[in-house]
Amino acid sequence: MLNARPVPHLPDLLVIEPRRFVDDRGYFEETWSAGDFAKAGIGVTFVQDNHSMSLAPGTLRGLHFQAPPRAQAKLVRCVRGAVFDVAVDIRRGSPTYGHWHGIELAPGNGRKFFIPEGFLHGFITLEPNSEVEYKCSDSYAPDLEGAVRWDSVGIDWPWKDAPRLSPKDAAAVPFSGFHSPFGKGQIA
Ligand SMILES: Cc1cn([C@H]2C[C@H](O)[C@@H](COP(=O)(O)OP(=O)(O)O[C@H]3O[C@@H](C)C(=O)[C@@H](O)[C@H]3O)O2)c(=O)[nH]c1=O
Numbered sequence: 664m665l666n667a668r669p670v671p672h673l674p675d676l677l678v679i680e681p682r683r684f685v686d687d688r689g690y691f692e693e694t695w696s697a698g699d700f701a702k703a704g705i706g707v708t709f710v711q712d713n714h715s716m717s718l719a720p721g722t723l724r725g726l727h728f729q730a731p732p733r734a735q736a737k738l739v740r741c742v743r744g745a746v747f748d749v750a751v752d753i754r755r756g757s758p759t760y761g762h763w764h765g766i767e768l769a770p771g772n773g774r775k776f777f778i779p780e781g782f783l784h785g786f787i788t789l790e791p792n793s794e795v796e797y798k799c800s801d802s803y804a805p806d807l808e809g810a811v812r813w814d815s816v817g818i819d820w821p822w823k824d825a826p827r828l829s830p831k832d833a834a835a836v837p838f839s840g841f842h843s844p845f846g847k848g849q850i851a
Pocket residue numbers: 713715724725727728784785786802803829831
């Protein structure tokens with residue numbers, strides 16, 4: 664049974680708490696179950712798993728999307744270190760367009776963040792060697808990927824120094840000049 668709670672101000676985003684079976688060896692948890700997702704009414708099929716490791720704390724990856732028809736829903740968790748993970752609504756016509764939500768993900772809390780299509784995604788690492796794993800509902804389509812500047816959306820990042828960025832993310836467009844490829848079709 665999935666313990667998933669919608670984010671109150673962006674209810675298409677889900678925070679999933681793990682069901683951990685603790686014993687004297689440690690713990691066991693199912694990290695993803697197709698059956699549990701189906702029972703919870705989350706109609707998504709994951710086809711690719713990603714894993715990234717970031718050496719330095721303050722490394723920011725984002726804010727990224729892949730455009731339709733190859734848009735990606737994601738299920739994100741942190742398996743080492745800690746990250747502040749963020750999703751931003753970019754569904755044109757959505758009453759919450761431009762609104763964001765961020766949560767801390769870490770192996771200790773086992774929390775997962777479900778982000779449907781129509782959202783930007785990014786995270787900043789809070790510890791050295793932080794590792795993030797995420798499932799994606801479509802495979803990588805580099806011609807359809809895009810990015811919005813991390814500091815142009817009004818996100819209250821919990822890291823106040825300049826972040827470490829890829830050249831691509833440093834050159835991303837600001838949110839004010841961004842035309843989202845996601846329309847009303849992505850609104851549940
Ligand atoms: C995302 C991705 C990248 N790559 C390659 C392309 C490039 O040479 C190298 C590094 O790619 P990037 O710099 O885009 O990696 P990164 O900045 O970690 O990009 C990721 O950020 C997070 C926030 C997401 O949500 C992901 O969807 C993805 O956009 O990996 C793949 O082969 N498959 C993939 O699915």
